[in-house]
Structure formats: C-alpha cells, structure tokens
Amino acid sequence: MLTKNKLMENQKMNRIIKQKLSNEINNSNCIGIVSHLNPDGDNIGSILSLGISLEKLGKTVTILKSDYVPSDFLFLPYVNKIIKPEDNLKFDILFVLDSSDPERLGDNKKYLLDSGCVVNIDHHISNTNFGDINIVDPRSSSTSEIIFKLIEELNLPLDIDIATCIYVGISTDTGRFMYENVTSSTHSIASKILEIGIDAYDVNKKIYQKRSLERTKLFIKVVASSKLLCSNKVSIAKVMLEDLNETNAKPEDSDGIVEFLRDTETVEVSVLLKEVTNNITRVSIRTKDYVDANKICNHFGGGGHLRAAGCTIEKNIDESESLIIEVIKNYI
CATH class of the missing domain: 3.90.1640.10 (inorganic pyrophosphatase (n-terminal core))
Incomplete structure (x- = not known):
C-alpha cells in the first residue's frame, strides 16, 4: 500500500x-x-x-x-x-x-x-x-x-x-x-x-451478439476436444490450422474460448494454444483465483496481467503444450 x-x-x-x-x-x-x-x-x-x-x-x-x-x-x-x-x-x-x-x-x-x-x-x-x-x-x-x-x-x-x-x-x-x-x-x-x-x-x-457461423463451429470443435488436468483445475484446448480450414474460420474466431473454459467451476487455469505454423504456437492463459497468469507466461518471454496473459513459443503445438503444463504444475 x-x-x-x-x-x-x-x-x-x-x-x-x-x-x-x-x-x-x-x-x-x-x-x-x-x-x-x-x-x-x-x-x-x-x-x-x-x-x-x-x-x-x-x-x-x-x-x-x-x-x-x-x-x-x-x-x-x-x-x-x-x-x-x-x-x-x-x-x-x-x-x-x-x-x-x-x-x-x-x-x-x-x-x-x-x-x-x-x-x-x-x-x-x-x-x-x-x-x-x-x-x-x-x-x-x-x-x-x-x-x-x-x-x-x-x-x-x-x-x-x-x-x-x-x-x-x-x-x-x-x-x-x-x-x-x-x-x-x-x-x-x-x-x-x-x-x-x-x-x-x-x-x-x-x-x-454477432458471432459468425464459422466462429460457432470452431468454438464447438475446440471445446469438444479440450481436456482437464491436475484434478480438473487446468483446462487445455488447442486450435489447429486444420480446425480453421475445416470450419472456414479465421484465427481471431478463437477469441472467447479460453475464457469459456476458465468459467468451468473446478478450473483455476485455462490455456488455449493456437497453431500459427509448424514451429510457432501462440498461447493465451486465463486464471481465476490464486494463480498468476503473468508469471507463467514470463517463463516463455511473454506477459500480461495477473488473470490474463499470453506468450509465443517457437515449438510445435504439442511440444508447447507439454512445456506449458510443466510450468503450470509449479503454480497449481
């Protein structure tokens, strides 16, 4: 103070x-x-x-x-x-x-x-x-x-x-x-x-209230394939390039997914990984009560706020997922 x-x-x-x-x-x-x-x-x-x-x-x-x-x-x-x-x-x-x-x-x-x-x-x-x-x-x-x-x-x-x-x-x-x-x-x-x-x-x-049909299709697809970890305290979802192609969606159409996953009752940390290329992954993190999203993203040269942060990892999306999970385990 x-x-x-x-x-x-x-x-x-x-x-x-x-x-x-x-x-x-x-x-x-x-x-x-x-x-x-x-x-x-x-x-x-x-x-x-x-x-x-x-x-x-x-x-x-x-x-x-x-x-x-x-x-x-x-x-x-x-x-x-x-x-x-x-x-x-x-x-x-x-x-x-x-x-x-x-x-x-x-x-x-x-x-x-x-x-x-x-x-x-x-x-x-x-x-x-x-x-x-x-x-x-x-x-x-x-x-x-x-x-x-x-x-x-x-x-x-x-x-x-x-x-x-x-x-x-x-x-x-x-x-x-x-x-x-x-x-x-x-x-x-x-x-x-x-x-x-x-x-x-x-x-x-x-x-x-103007969500496109393409965004809705992408939302359904990504949320349906998401998974829960760490006694349901962590939610992970991935947006693959093939998901964008299949739904005819744009990268920006993934906005809102990470917040939706965070709002699950048991979830403290939600993560959305977005495949940019085969070797570049953008990561968005949201937290609810006690985990600092900024500190997690600092590990990868990113940052933001206590409850919302992001970073870019120069690895493929699966490798990026593994790296993020290992860091989150130190805070959950």
Missing part, C-alpha cells in the same frame, strides 16, 4: 509527465499511433480514440496496424483510418498503446528509431518502460481507461465517436465489466461515456 508521502510524490510525478506530454503534443504536428500484434478490443479502441481526438485537435495523425483488425471491431468509427505500415514514415511523436514491450509491435517496431518522442501508454504489469515518456498504470482496467483520463486531463476533444471506441476498449478488456481489474474509476468513466450519448446497447450487440 502506498504511504501518503509516496502517493503525493507519485501524483506530482504524474503531473510532470502529463505536462511534458501536453507540451510535446502542442509542439508537434505529425503524429503516429501504432498497434501491437494480434490486436484486441482495447488496443483497437485506444488507438482509434486517441487518433480521432488528436486529429480533431488539428494534428496530422497516422494510425498503423501491425496485424489484421479483428472483424468484431470493423463497425467502429474511423476504423478505415488504420493502415498498414509504410516505409520512410517519420513522426514528431509516436504513441505506442497497450504494448508491454517493443517486440509486440511487429513491423511497427521500426518507427521507434525514427520518431522524435516515443510515448508508451499501457496498463500491463510487465511493461518495460521503453518510451521517452511512459504512462503505465497496472491499476487501470485497460489502456482505453488511461486514454479517457488523458483526454480529460489534457483537455483534448471528446465526442460520441471517441467515447464509443473507449467504451469498446474498456468493455472487452474487463470481460463486460466482470473482471477484478474493474474499479470505481472504471464505472465512473463508463457513466461519463453514457452521458456523452453513446448507444451502449447497439455497441454491445455488435461486439457480443
């Missing part, structure tokens, strides 16, 4: 950092904002909300993706402004959002060296503070929550389009406001967003 003196010291430091950021924004015109690999709702929501706000401020803003934009979020305003990386781009400021380290940026990593000031904004406890300005708050529910606070504190433009993107980021990263990362601040921000006038019911329908 922070002492009163330490809390005051942190608040003073935050004011200094935010004033520095405000000065950088005021003195810059060409601004870049980059996403991370395999972007989720918080990543897309935060880069769009900040990008729209800065553009309405009169800045020239380029929003760059390092991976596909999941179809769940193609309804968001200004989503067509997210473009593929291009060569010879230089920015006065480069905003890196929701990325714990530069390796998560994929092709967007190259812009770090050609930007006047790198601003790293994130809520992952594993963040390496790689920016010239670092605004990292693991107590925030999401990066989108941090963006809302910055927009308010720096008096940046805020309208329904911006608020909609922030709402999507917060909602998806909190499991529809169910996870333990939700605080009174999170609900207060959600209330302010509703007061701005967003149609939350319509947004929620578009995110959560």
Whole structure:
C-alpha cells in the first residue's frame, strides 16, 4: 500500500509527465499511433480514440496496424483510418498503446528509431518502460481507461465517436465489466461515456451478439476436444490450422474460448494454444483465483496481467503444450 508521502510524490510525478506530454503534443504536428500484434478490443479502441481526438485537435495523425483488425471491431468509427505500415514514415511523436514491450509491435517496431518522442501508454504489469515518456498504470482496467483520463486531463476533444471506441476498449478488456481489474474509476468513466450519448446497447450487440457461423463451429470443435488436468483445475484446448480450414474460420474466431473454459467451476487455469505454423504456437492463459497468469507466461518471454496473459513459443503445438503444463504444475 502506498504511504501518503509516496502517493503525493507519485501524483506530482504524474503531473510532470502529463505536462511534458501536453507540451510535446502542442509542439508537434505529425503524429503516429501504432498497434501491437494480434490486436484486441482495447488496443483497437485506444488507438482509434486517441487518433480521432488528436486529429480533431488539428494534428496530422497516422494510425498503423501491425496485424489484421479483428472483424468484431470493423463497425467502429474511423476504423478505415488504420493502415498498414509504410516505409520512410517519420513522426514528431509516436504513441505506442497497450504494448508491454517493443517486440509486440511487429513491423511497427521500426518507427521507434525514427520518431522524435516515443510515448508508451499501457496498463500491463510487465511493461518495460521503453518510451521517452511512459504512462503505465497496472491499476487501470485497460489502456482505453488511461486514454479517457488523458483526454480529460489534457483537455483534448471528446465526442460520441471517441467515447464509443473507449467504451469498446474498456468493455472487452474487463470481460463486460466482470473482471477484478474493474474499479470505481472504471464505472465512473463508463457513466461519463453514457452521458456523452453513446448507444451502449447497439455497441454491445455488435461486439457480443454477432458471432459468425464459422466462429460457432470452431468454438464447438475446440471445446469438444479440450481436456482437464491436475484434478480438473487446468483446462487445455488447442486450435489447429486444420480446425480453421475445416470450419472456414479465421484465427481471431478463437477469441472467447479460453475464457469459456476458465468459467468451468473446478478450473483455476485455462490455456488455449493456437497453431500459427509448424514451429510457432501462440498461447493465451486465463486464471481465476490464486494463480498468476503473468508469471507463467514470463517463463516463455511473454506477459500480461495477473488473470490474463499470453506468450509465443517457437515449438510445435504439442511440444508447447507439454512445456506449458510443466510450468503450470509449479503454480497449481
């Protein structure tokens, strides 16, 4: 717990950092904002909300993706402004959002060296503070929550389009406001967003009630082949490339499976392994009460949060499964 003196010291430091950021924004015109690999709702929501706000401020803003934009979020305003990386781009400021380290940026990593000031904004406890300005708050529910606070504190433009993107980021990263990362601040921000006038019911329908038939088929197939280990405390599921082909699904269609498995009464740790190639496996881990997902993924160079984390293992999916299980046994 922070002492009163330490809390005051942190608040003073935050004011200094935010004033520095405000000065950088005021003195810059060409601004870049980059996403991370395999972007989720918080990543897309935060880069769009900040990008729209800065553009309405009169800045020239380029929003760059390092991976596909999941179809769940193609309804968001200004989503067509997210473009593929291009060569010879230089920015006065480069905003890196929701990325714990530069390796998560994929092709967007190259812009770090050609930007006047790198601003790293994130809520992952594993963040390496790689920016010239670092605004990292693991107590925030999401990066989108941090963006809302910055927009308010720096008096940046805020309208329904911006608020909609922030709402999507917060909602998806909190499991529809169910996870333990939700605080009174999170609900207060959600209330302010509703007061701005967003149609939350319509947004929620578009995110959560538009599951494609292909995704449903993949969900059924993967869950049916999942297995329980460690006295039913660990659930493991695998998404093979052949599963995607058989169901005509996309990699992003596996979203939600690991959370579904975690919600089984006896399960403390759920693991979803996704076959990328014969020698690359992406791993998503969710935990419920006492196991730290971040610590498990740290063993493989990944990270994230206490209850949700991920990593990439350069092994085939079966070898990756064995490696993950051995590590989990140390924590279960």
